[in-house]
Amino acid sequence: xxxxxxxxxxxxxxxxxxxxxxxxxxxxxxxxxxxxxxxxxxxxxxxxxxxxxxxxxxxxxxxxxxxxxxxxxxxxxxxxxxxxxxxxxxxxxxxxxxxxxxxxxxxxxxxxxxxxxxxxxxxxxxxxxxxxxxxxxxxxxxxxxxxxxxxxxxxxxxxxxxxxxxxxxxxxxxxxxxxxxxxxxxxxxxxxxxxxxxxxxxxxxxxxxxxxxxxxxxxxxxxxxxxxxxxxxxxxxxxxxxxxxxxxxxxxxxxxxxxxxxxx
Amino acid sequence: xxxxxxxxxxxxxxxxxxxxxxxxxxxxxxxxxxxxxxxxxxxxxxxxxxxxxxxxxxxxxxxxxxxxxxxxxxxxxxxxxxxxxxxxxxxxxxxxxxxxxxxxxxxxxxxxxxxxxxxxxxxxxxxxxxxxxxxxxxxxxxxxxxxxxxxxxxxxxxxxxxxxxxxxxxxxxxxxxxxxxxxxxxxxxxxxxxxxxxxxxxx
Numbered sequence: 496x497x498x499x500x501x502x503x504x505x506x507x508x509x510x511x512x513x514x515x516x517x518x519x520x521x522x523x524x525x526x527x528x529x530x531x532x533x534x535x536x537x538x539x540x541x542x543x544x545x546x547x548x549x550x551x552x553x554x555x556x557x558x559x560x561x562x563x564x565x566x567x568x569x570x571x572x573x574x575x576x577x578x579x580x581x582x583x584x585x586x587x588x589x590x591x592x593x594x595x596x597x598x599x600x601x602x603x604x605x606x607x608x609x610x611x612x613x614x615x616x617x618x619x620x621x622x623x624x625x626x627x628x629x630x631x632x633x634x635x636x637x638x639x640x641x642x643x644x645x646x647x648x649x650x651x652x653x654x655x656x657x658x659x660x661x662x663x664x665x666x667x668x669x670x671x672x673x674x675x676x677x678x679x680x681x682x683x684x685x686x687x688x689x690x691x692x693x694x695x696x697x698x699x700x701x702x703x704x705x706x707x708x709x710x711x712x713x714x715x716x717x718x719x720x721x722x723x724x725x726x727x728x729x730x731x732x733x734x735x736x737x738x739x740x741x742x743x744x745x746x747x748x749x750x751x752x753x754x755x756x757x758x759x
Numbered sequence: 760x761x762x763x764x765x766x767x768x769x770x771x772x773x774x775x776x777x778x779x780x781x782x783x784x785x786x787x788x789x790x791x792x793x794x795x796x797x798x799x800x801x802x803x804x805x806x807x808x809x810x811x812x813x814x815x816x817x818x819x820x821x822x823x824x825x826x827x828x829x830x831x832x833x834x835x836x837x838x839x840x841x842x843x844x845x846x847x848x849x850x851x852x853x854x855x856x857x858x859x860x861x862x863x864x865x866x867x868x869x870x871x872x873x874x875x876x877x878x879x880x881x882x883x884x885x886x887x888x889x890x891x892x893x894x895x896x897x898x899x900x901x902x903x904x905x906x907x908x909x910x911x912x913x914x915x916x917x918x919x920x921x922x923x924x925x926x927x928x929x930x931x932x933x934x935x936x937x938x939x940x941x942x943x944x945x946x947x948x949x950x951x952x953x954x955x956x957x958x959x960x961x962x
Binding site for chain 1: 765768771772774778779780781783784786798835836838845846847849850851852854855858859862881884885887888
Protein backbone atom coordinates (compact mmCIF):
# COMPACT_ATOMS: atom_id res chain seq x y z
CA UNK A 496 0.00 0.00 0.00
CA UNK A 497 1.28 3.44 -0.86
CA UNK A 498 2.16 5.93 1.78
CA UNK A 499 -0.55 8.37 0.69
CA UNK A 500 -3.27 5.70 0.60
CA UNK A 501 -2.34 4.59 4.07
CA UNK A 502 -2.67 8.08 5.37
CA UNK A 503 -6.04 8.59 3.66
CA UNK A 504 -7.32 5.29 5.02
CA UNK A 505 -6.24 6.21 8.50
CA UNK A 506 -7.99 9.57 8.26
CA UNK A 507 -11.15 7.86 7.04
CA UNK A 508 -11.15 5.49 10.01
CA UNK A 509 -10.53 8.41 12.33
CA UNK A 510 -13.40 10.47 10.90
CA UNK A 511 -15.76 7.51 11.15
CA UNK A 512 -14.76 6.99 14.78
CA UNK A 513 -15.07 10.68 15.54
CA UNK A 514 -18.63 10.93 14.22
CA UNK A 515 -19.65 7.91 16.26
CA UNK A 516 -18.05 9.11 19.46
CA UNK A 517 -19.38 12.66 19.13
CA UNK A 518 -22.92 11.38 18.74
CA UNK A 519 -23.06 9.00 21.64
CA UNK A 520 -21.54 5.77 20.33
CA UNK A 521 -20.02 3.51 22.97
CA UNK A 522 -16.24 3.40 23.14
CA UNK A 523 -15.95 -0.30 22.36
CA UNK A 524 -18.09 0.15 19.27
CA UNK A 525 -15.83 2.96 18.05
CA UNK A 526 -12.72 0.86 18.68
CA UNK A 527 -14.29 -2.06 16.86
CA UNK A 528 -15.31 0.06 13.86
CA UNK A 529 -11.85 1.60 13.50
CA UNK A 530 -10.16 -1.78 13.70
CA UNK A 531 -12.50 -3.33 11.15
CA UNK A 532 -12.15 -0.43 8.71
CA UNK A 533 -8.36 -0.52 8.86
CA UNK A 534 -8.06 -4.30 8.71
CA UNK A 535 -10.34 -4.42 5.65
CA UNK A 536 -7.76 -2.39 3.70
CA UNK A 537 -4.88 -4.62 4.61
CA UNK A 538 -3.28 -3.11 7.68
CA UNK A 539 -1.63 -5.98 9.50
CA UNK A 540 -1.48 -4.36 12.88
CA UNK A 541 -4.17 -2.00 14.12
CA UNK A 542 -4.58 -0.82 17.65
CA UNK A 543 -7.05 1.79 18.82
CA UNK A 544 -7.75 3.23 22.20
CA UNK A 545 -10.92 5.24 22.53
CA UNK A 546 -12.01 7.22 25.55
CA UNK A 547 -14.92 9.68 25.71
CA UNK A 548 -12.45 12.53 25.26
CA UNK A 549 -10.18 11.24 22.54
CA UNK A 550 -9.30 8.68 19.90
CA UNK A 551 -5.81 7.22 19.53
CA UNK A 552 -5.01 4.90 16.62
CA UNK A 553 -1.75 3.40 15.48
CA UNK A 554 -1.25 1.12 12.49
CA UNK A 555 1.69 -0.71 11.05
CA UNK A 556 2.11 -2.46 7.74
CA UNK A 557 5.06 -3.94 5.84
CA UNK A 558 5.46 -2.28 2.40
CA UNK A 559 5.33 -3.97 -1.02
CA UNK A 560 8.76 -5.61 -0.70
CA UNK A 561 7.89 -6.99 2.69
CA UNK A 562 10.16 -4.60 4.53
CA UNK A 563 9.13 -2.97 7.73
CA UNK A 564 7.16 0.19 6.96
CA UNK A 565 6.94 3.24 9.16
CA UNK A 566 4.40 3.15 11.93
CA UNK A 567 1.56 5.65 11.71
CA UNK A 568 -0.46 7.00 14.51
CA UNK A 569 -3.21 9.57 14.82
CA UNK A 570 -4.78 11.27 17.80
CA UNK A 571 -8.01 13.16 17.90
CA UNK A 572 -9.33 15.19 20.77
CA UNK A 573 -13.12 15.12 21.20
CA UNK A 574 -14.57 18.13 22.94
CA UNK A 575 -18.31 18.19 22.44
CA UNK A 576 -20.54 15.20 22.74
CA UNK A 577 -24.25 14.99 22.16
CA UNK A 578 -26.64 12.14 21.55
CA UNK A 579 -27.76 11.45 18.00
CA UNK A 580 -28.14 7.73 17.67
CA UNK A 581 -29.14 7.96 14.02
CA UNK A 582 -25.63 9.05 13.08
CA UNK A 583 -24.15 6.17 15.06
CA UNK A 584 -26.41 3.81 13.13
CA UNK A 585 -25.45 5.45 9.83
CA UNK A 586 -21.71 5.13 10.44
CA UNK A 587 -22.24 1.57 11.59
CA UNK A 588 -24.02 0.85 8.35
CA UNK A 589 -21.34 2.66 6.36
CA UNK A 590 -18.52 0.64 7.91
CA UNK A 591 -20.35 -2.57 7.09
CA UNK A 592 -20.72 -1.48 3.47
CA UNK A 593 -17.16 -0.23 3.26
CA UNK A 594 -15.79 -3.53 4.50
CA UNK A 595 -17.98 -5.73 2.32
CA UNK A 596 -18.49 -3.82 -0.89
CA UNK A 597 -14.97 -2.51 -1.34
CA UNK A 598 -15.80 1.18 -1.85
CA UNK A 599 -12.88 3.44 -2.77
CA UNK A 600 -11.44 5.56 -0.01
CA UNK A 601 -12.49 8.79 -1.75
CA UNK A 602 -16.13 7.76 -2.10
CA UNK A 603 -16.08 6.49 1.47
CA UNK A 604 -14.85 9.87 2.65
CA UNK A 605 -17.63 11.57 0.70
CA UNK A 606 -20.27 9.39 2.34
CA UNK A 607 -18.84 10.15 5.78
CA UNK A 608 -18.98 13.89 5.06
CA UNK A 609 -22.65 13.66 4.11
CA UNK A 610 -23.35 11.68 7.28
CA UNK A 611 -21.58 14.31 9.35
CA UNK A 612 -23.60 17.12 7.79
CA UNK A 613 -26.97 15.38 7.76
CA UNK A 614 -29.54 17.09 9.99
CA UNK A 615 -30.90 15.19 13.01
CA UNK A 616 -34.11 13.25 12.33
CA UNK A 617 -36.11 15.42 14.71
CA UNK A 618 -35.88 19.21 14.96
CA UNK A 619 -35.82 21.22 18.18
CA UNK A 620 -39.60 21.72 18.34
CA UNK A 621 -40.30 18.04 17.85
CA UNK A 622 -37.73 17.17 20.51
CA UNK A 623 -39.30 19.66 22.92
CA UNK A 624 -42.78 18.29 22.26
CA UNK A 625 -41.68 14.71 22.79
CA UNK A 626 -39.83 15.79 25.92
CA UNK A 627 -43.21 16.92 27.24
CA UNK A 628 -44.85 13.65 26.23
CA UNK A 629 -42.09 11.64 27.87
CA UNK A 630 -42.17 13.31 31.22
CA UNK A 631 -45.94 13.47 31.44
CA UNK A 632 -46.39 9.79 30.62
CA UNK A 633 -43.51 8.88 32.88
CA UNK A 634 -45.14 10.46 35.91
CA UNK A 635 -48.38 8.73 34.97
CA UNK A 636 -46.41 5.53 35.56
CA UNK A 637 -45.61 6.84 39.02
CA UNK A 638 -49.31 7.41 39.66
CA UNK A 639 -49.81 11.07 38.80
CA UNK A 640 -53.24 12.65 38.42
CA UNK A 641 -54.51 14.47 35.34
CA UNK A 642 -53.52 17.97 36.48
CA UNK A 643 -49.98 16.82 37.20
CA UNK A 644 -49.91 15.14 33.81
CA UNK A 645 -50.84 18.40 32.10
CA UNK A 646 -48.42 20.55 34.09
CA UNK A 647 -45.50 18.19 33.52
CA UNK A 648 -46.32 18.19 29.81
CA UNK A 649 -46.37 21.96 29.51
CA UNK A 650 -43.39 22.63 31.78
CA UNK A 651 -41.15 20.00 30.23
CA UNK A 652 -41.67 21.43 26.76
CA UNK A 653 -40.12 24.66 28.06
CA UNK A 654 -37.33 22.88 29.90
CA UNK A 655 -36.42 20.62 26.98
CA UNK A 656 -36.45 23.49 24.52
CA UNK A 657 -34.19 25.56 26.76
CA UNK A 658 -31.61 22.84 27.26
CA UNK A 659 -31.61 21.98 23.55
CA UNK A 660 -30.94 25.60 22.61
CA UNK A 661 -28.23 25.93 25.28
CA UNK A 662 -26.61 22.72 24.07
CA UNK A 663 -26.67 24.05 20.53
CA UNK A 664 -24.83 27.17 21.67
CA UNK A 665 -22.21 24.81 23.16
CA UNK A 666 -22.47 25.85 26.78
CA UNK A 667 -20.73 23.61 29.30
CA UNK A 668 -22.80 20.63 30.33
CA UNK A 669 -22.75 21.82 33.95
CA UNK A 670 -24.28 25.17 33.04
CA UNK A 671 -26.94 23.62 30.83
CA UNK A 672 -28.16 21.25 33.51
CA UNK A 673 -27.95 23.86 36.24
CA UNK A 674 -30.21 26.18 34.27
CA UNK A 675 -32.46 23.26 33.31
CA UNK A 676 -32.84 22.15 36.92
CA UNK A 677 -33.55 25.66 38.18
CA UNK A 678 -36.09 26.29 35.42
CA UNK A 679 -37.76 22.93 36.11
CA UNK A 680 -38.15 23.65 39.82
CA UNK A 681 -39.28 27.22 39.17
CA UNK A 682 -42.00 26.13 36.74
CA UNK A 683 -43.11 23.36 39.07
CA UNK A 684 -43.46 25.82 41.96
CA UNK A 685 -45.47 28.19 39.77
CA UNK A 686 -47.77 25.39 38.65
CA UNK A 687 -48.03 24.17 42.22
CA UNK A 688 -49.66 27.47 43.15
CA UNK A 689 -52.42 26.94 40.61
CA UNK A 690 -54.00 24.00 42.34
CA UNK A 691 -53.42 22.10 45.54
CA UNK A 692 -53.74 18.84 43.65
CA UNK A 693 -50.45 19.38 41.87
CA UNK A 694 -47.56 17.88 43.79
CA UNK A 695 -44.43 19.94 43.12
CA UNK A 696 -42.13 16.98 43.74
CA UNK A 697 -43.84 14.79 41.19
CA UNK A 698 -43.82 17.46 38.51
CA UNK A 699 -40.11 18.12 39.13
CA UNK A 700 -39.33 14.41 38.87
CA UNK A 701 -41.10 14.33 35.52
CA UNK A 702 -39.29 17.38 34.25
CA UNK A 703 -35.81 16.27 35.25
CA UNK A 704 -36.34 12.80 33.73
CA UNK A 705 -35.40 14.34 30.37
CA UNK A 706 -32.08 15.46 31.86
CA UNK A 707 -31.02 12.74 34.29
CA UNK A 708 -27.71 11.17 33.36
CA UNK A 709 -29.09 7.67 33.63
CA UNK A 710 -27.52 6.58 30.39
CA UNK A 711 -24.12 7.93 31.38
CA UNK A 712 -24.33 6.18 34.76
CA UNK A 713 -25.35 2.90 33.22
CA UNK A 714 -22.75 3.07 30.46
CA UNK A 715 -20.11 4.07 32.97
CA UNK A 716 -20.75 1.06 35.15
CA UNK A 717 -20.96 -1.17 32.09
CA UNK A 718 -17.65 0.05 30.68
CA UNK A 719 -16.03 -0.48 34.07
CA UNK A 720 -17.40 -4.01 34.33
CA UNK A 721 -16.12 -4.76 30.82
CA UNK A 722 -12.65 -3.53 31.79
CA UNK A 723 -12.66 -0.20 29.91
CA UNK A 724 -11.70 1.55 33.09
CA UNK A 725 -10.78 4.92 31.61
CA UNK A 726 -14.03 5.41 29.73
CA UNK A 727 -15.97 3.90 32.62
CA UNK A 728 -14.57 6.42 35.06
CA UNK A 729 -14.92 9.27 32.56
CA UNK A 730 -18.58 8.52 31.99
CA UNK A 731 -19.26 8.08 35.69
CA UNK A 732 -17.61 11.44 36.26
CA UNK A 733 -19.74 13.01 33.55
CA UNK A 734 -22.86 11.53 35.13
CA UNK A 735 -21.86 12.83 38.55
CA UNK A 736 -21.30 16.35 37.24
CA UNK A 737 -24.67 16.39 35.48
CA UNK A 738 -26.46 15.00 38.55
CA UNK A 739 -24.82 17.60 40.79
CA UNK A 740 -25.72 20.36 38.33
CA UNK A 741 -29.39 19.37 38.25
CA UNK A 742 -29.44 19.07 42.02
CA UNK A 743 -27.87 22.53 42.37
CA UNK A 744 -30.42 24.02 40.01
CA UNK A 745 -33.44 22.42 41.64
CA UNK A 746 -32.10 23.01 45.12
CA UNK A 747 -31.42 26.66 44.36
CA UNK A 748 -34.95 27.31 43.13
CA UNK A 749 -36.61 25.41 46.00
CA UNK A 750 -34.45 27.11 48.63
CA UNK A 751 -35.10 30.52 47.14
CA UNK A 752 -38.82 29.83 47.29
CA UNK A 753 -38.71 28.83 50.96
CA UNK A 754 -36.48 31.81 51.68
CA UNK A 755 -39.04 34.14 50.12
CA UNK A 756 -41.60 32.67 52.48
CA UNK A 757 -43.44 30.18 50.29
CA UNK A 758 -44.30 26.75 51.60
CA UNK A 759 -43.52 23.63 49.66
CA UNK B 760 -53.97 0.68 37.45
CA UNK B 761 -53.83 -2.25 35.14
CA UNK B 762 -50.64 -3.66 33.72
CA UNK B 763 -51.84 -3.08 30.16
CA UNK B 764 -52.48 0.60 30.74
CA UNK B 765 -49.04 1.02 32.26
CA UNK B 766 -47.58 -0.79 29.28
CA UNK B 767 -49.13 1.82 26.99
CA UNK B 768 -47.83 4.68 29.14
CA UNK B 769 -44.34 3.19 29.17
CA UNK B 770 -44.54 2.68 25.42
CA UNK B 771 -45.31 6.34 24.80
CA UNK B 772 -42.73 7.53 27.33
CA UNK B 773 -40.01 5.40 25.73
CA UNK B 774 -40.84 6.71 22.27
CA UNK B 775 -40.41 10.19 23.72
CA UNK B 776 -36.98 9.25 25.06
CA UNK B 777 -36.11 7.75 21.69
CA UNK B 778 -36.91 11.09 20.03
CA UNK B 779 -34.76 12.90 22.60
CA UNK B 780 -31.87 10.62 21.65
CA UNK B 781 -32.55 11.12 17.91
CA UNK B 782 -32.93 7.48 16.95
CA UNK B 783 -33.66 6.73 13.27
CA UNK B 784 -37.36 7.27 12.55
CA UNK B 785 -38.02 3.75 11.33
CA UNK B 786 -36.90 2.17 14.61
CA UNK B 787 -39.03 4.37 16.90
CA UNK B 788 -41.84 1.87 17.38
CA UNK B 789 -39.47 -0.99 18.12
CA UNK B 790 -37.51 1.11 20.61
CA UNK B 791 -40.79 1.91 22.29
CA UNK B 792 -41.75 -1.74 22.44
CA UNK B 793 -38.42 -2.75 24.00
CA UNK B 794 -38.73 -0.06 26.66
CA UNK B 795 -42.36 -0.80 27.43
CA UNK B 796 -41.75 -4.54 27.69
CA UNK B 797 -38.74 -4.04 29.95
CA UNK B 798 -40.69 -1.68 32.15
CA UNK B 799 -43.64 -4.08 32.39
CA UNK B 800 -41.31 -6.85 33.53
CA UNK B 801 -39.96 -4.45 36.14
CA UNK B 802 -43.45 -3.46 37.22
CA UNK B 803 -44.76 -7.01 37.60
CA UNK B 804 -41.71 -8.35 39.43
CA UNK B 805 -41.56 -5.32 41.66
CA UNK B 806 -45.20 -5.83 42.65
CA UNK B 807 -44.72 -9.55 43.28
CA UNK B 808 -41.46 -9.49 45.20
CA UNK B 809 -41.29 -5.88 46.30
CA UNK B 810 -37.64 -5.47 45.41
CA UNK B 811 -36.71 -2.62 43.08
CA UNK B 812 -33.15 -3.82 42.49
CA UNK B 813 -34.02 -7.41 41.56
CA UNK B 814 -36.86 -6.21 39.34
CA UNK B 815 -34.55 -3.76 37.58
CA UNK B 816 -31.92 -6.45 37.09
CA UNK B 817 -34.35 -8.86 35.45
CA UNK B 818 -35.95 -6.11 33.38
CA UNK B 819 -32.53 -5.06 32.08
CA UNK B 820 -31.81 -8.66 31.08
CA UNK B 821 -35.10 -8.96 29.20
CA UNK B 822 -34.49 -5.58 27.59
CA UNK B 823 -31.02 -6.62 26.43
CA UNK B 824 -32.43 -9.79 24.87
CA UNK B 825 -35.11 -7.87 22.98
CA UNK B 826 -32.57 -5.25 21.93
CA UNK B 827 -30.19 -7.87 20.56
CA UNK B 828 -33.02 -9.54 18.68
CA UNK B 829 -34.12 -6.25 17.09
CA UNK B 830 -30.53 -5.26 16.35
CA UNK B 831 -30.16 -8.42 14.35
CA UNK B 832 -33.41 -8.24 12.44
CA UNK B 833 -33.18 -4.50 11.75
CA UNK B 834 -29.41 -4.40 11.18
CA UNK B 835 -29.03 -1.43 13.51
CA UNK B 836 -26.67 -0.99 16.43
CA UNK B 837 -28.39 -2.33 19.52
CA UNK B 838 -27.90 0.97 21.38
CA UNK B 839 -30.76 2.38 19.32
CA UNK B 840 -33.15 0.04 21.12
CA UNK B 841 -31.54 -0.21 24.53
CA UNK B 842 -30.69 3.38 25.42
CA UNK B 843 -34.27 4.71 25.19
CA UNK B 844 -35.49 1.51 26.81
CA UNK B 845 -33.39 1.76 29.94
CA UNK B 846 -34.35 5.34 30.71
CA UNK B 847 -37.65 4.43 32.43
CA UNK B 848 -35.61 2.07 34.63
CA UNK B 849 -32.79 4.45 35.55
CA UNK B 850 -32.81 5.71 39.11
CA UNK B 851 -34.02 9.22 38.35
CA UNK B 852 -36.51 9.21 41.19
CA UNK B 853 -33.95 7.83 43.63
CA UNK B 854 -31.44 10.51 42.58
CA UNK B 855 -34.04 13.21 43.08
CA UNK B 856 -34.97 11.88 46.51
CA UNK B 857 -31.28 11.80 47.47
CA UNK B 858 -30.93 15.39 46.48
CA UNK B 859 -34.01 16.48 48.41
CA UNK B 860 -32.78 14.57 51.47
CA UNK B 861 -29.42 16.37 51.28
CA UNK B 862 -31.22 19.69 50.95
CA UNK B 863 -33.21 18.90 54.08
CA UNK B 864 -29.96 17.91 55.82
CA UNK B 865 -31.35 14.47 56.45
CA UNK B 866 -28.13 12.59 55.73
CA UNK B 867 -29.31 9.19 56.89
CA UNK B 868 -32.13 9.24 54.38
CA UNK B 869 -29.72 10.57 51.74
CA UNK B 870 -27.36 7.63 52.28
CA UNK B 871 -30.28 5.22 52.12
CA UNK B 872 -31.85 6.46 48.89
CA UNK B 873 -28.44 7.30 47.41
CA UNK B 874 -27.21 3.75 47.80
CA UNK B 875 -30.48 2.55 46.32
CA UNK B 876 -29.75 4.72 43.26
CA UNK B 877 -26.28 3.21 42.91
CA UNK B 878 -27.61 -0.32 43.34
CA UNK B 879 -30.22 0.28 40.63
CA UNK B 880 -27.53 1.56 38.25
CA UNK B 881 -25.43 -1.52 39.01
CA UNK B 882 -28.43 -3.77 38.44
CA UNK B 883 -29.13 -2.26 35.02
CA UNK B 884 -25.54 -2.54 33.83
CA UNK B 885 -25.13 -5.98 35.35
CA UNK B 886 -28.22 -7.27 33.57
CA UNK B 887 -27.15 -5.77 30.25
CA UNK B 888 -23.56 -6.98 30.53
CA UNK B 889 -24.48 -10.57 31.37
CA UNK B 890 -26.83 -10.95 28.42
CA UNK B 891 -24.47 -9.21 26.02
CA UNK B 892 -21.42 -11.23 26.95
CA UNK B 893 -23.31 -14.53 26.77
CA UNK B 894 -24.59 -13.52 23.35
CA UNK B 895 -21.10 -12.52 22.20
CA UNK B 896 -19.83 -15.95 23.27
CA UNK B 897 -22.62 -17.75 21.41
CA UNK B 898 -21.99 -15.66 18.32
CA UNK B 899 -18.30 -16.51 18.34
CA UNK B 900 -19.16 -20.17 18.56
CA UNK B 901 -21.63 -19.93 15.70
CA UNK B 902 -19.08 -18.12 13.57
CA UNK B 903 -16.53 -20.86 14.14
CA UNK B 904 -19.16 -23.41 13.14
CA UNK B 905 -20.03 -21.51 9.98
CA UNK B 906 -16.38 -21.29 9.05
CA UNK B 907 -15.94 -25.02 9.51
CA UNK B 908 -18.93 -25.64 7.32
CA UNK B 909 -17.50 -23.36 4.63
CA UNK B 910 -14.27 -25.37 4.57
CA UNK B 911 -16.22 -28.62 4.28
CA UNK B 912 -18.22 -27.35 1.32
CA UNK B 913 -15.06 -26.20 -0.42
CA UNK B 914 -13.50 -29.64 0.03
CA UNK B 915 -16.56 -31.31 -1.39
CA UNK B 916 -16.47 -28.98 -4.40
CA UNK B 917 -12.83 -29.72 -5.07
CA UNK B 918 -13.50 -33.41 -4.90
CA UNK B 919 -16.36 -33.12 -7.40
CA UNK B 920 -14.29 -31.17 -9.88
CA UNK B 921 -11.42 -33.62 -9.70
CA UNK B 922 -13.61 -36.70 -9.87
CA UNK B 923 -13.29 -38.09 -13.41
CA UNK B 924 -15.46 -41.19 -12.97
CA UNK B 925 -18.70 -39.32 -12.48
CA UNK B 926 -20.78 -38.81 -15.61
CA UNK B 927 -21.29 -35.13 -16.52
CA UNK B 928 -24.99 -35.05 -15.73
CA UNK B 929 -24.49 -36.42 -12.26
CA UNK B 930 -21.67 -33.97 -11.69
CA UNK B 931 -23.87 -31.09 -12.75
CA UNK B 932 -26.54 -32.16 -10.31
CA UNK B 933 -24.11 -32.48 -7.43
CA UNK B 934 -22.62 -29.13 -8.29
CA UNK B 935 -26.06 -27.49 -8.11
CA UNK B 936 -26.57 -29.04 -4.72
CA UNK B 937 -23.30 -27.69 -3.36
CA UNK B 938 -24.12 -24.28 -4.77
CA UNK B 939 -27.38 -24.30 -2.89
CA UNK B 940 -25.60 -25.35 0.26
CA UNK B 941 -23.07 -22.60 -0.26
CA UNK B 942 -25.85 -20.10 -0.70
CA UNK B 943 -27.44 -21.07 2.60
CA UNK B 944 -24.10 -20.98 4.30
CA UNK B 945 -23.44 -17.50 2.98
CA UNK B 946 -26.80 -16.29 4.18
CA UNK B 947 -26.12 -17.70 7.59
CA UNK B 948 -22.50 -16.69 7.75
CA UNK B 949 -23.06 -13.16 6.45
CA UNK B 950 -25.68 -12.58 9.06
CA UNK B 951 -23.12 -13.39 11.72
CA UNK B 952 -20.35 -11.33 10.20
CA UNK B 953 -22.53 -8.31 9.65
CA UNK B 954 -23.80 -8.32 13.15
CA UNK B 955 -22.03 -5.52 14.94
CA UNK B 956 -24.53 -5.50 17.70
CA UNK B 957 -22.33 -6.26 20.65
CA UNK B 958 -18.85 -6.75 21.97
CA UNK B 959 -16.81 -9.26 20.15
CA UNK B 960 -13.07 -9.53 20.13
CA UNK B 961 -11.50 -10.27 16.81
CA UNK B 962 -7.80 -10.91 16.78
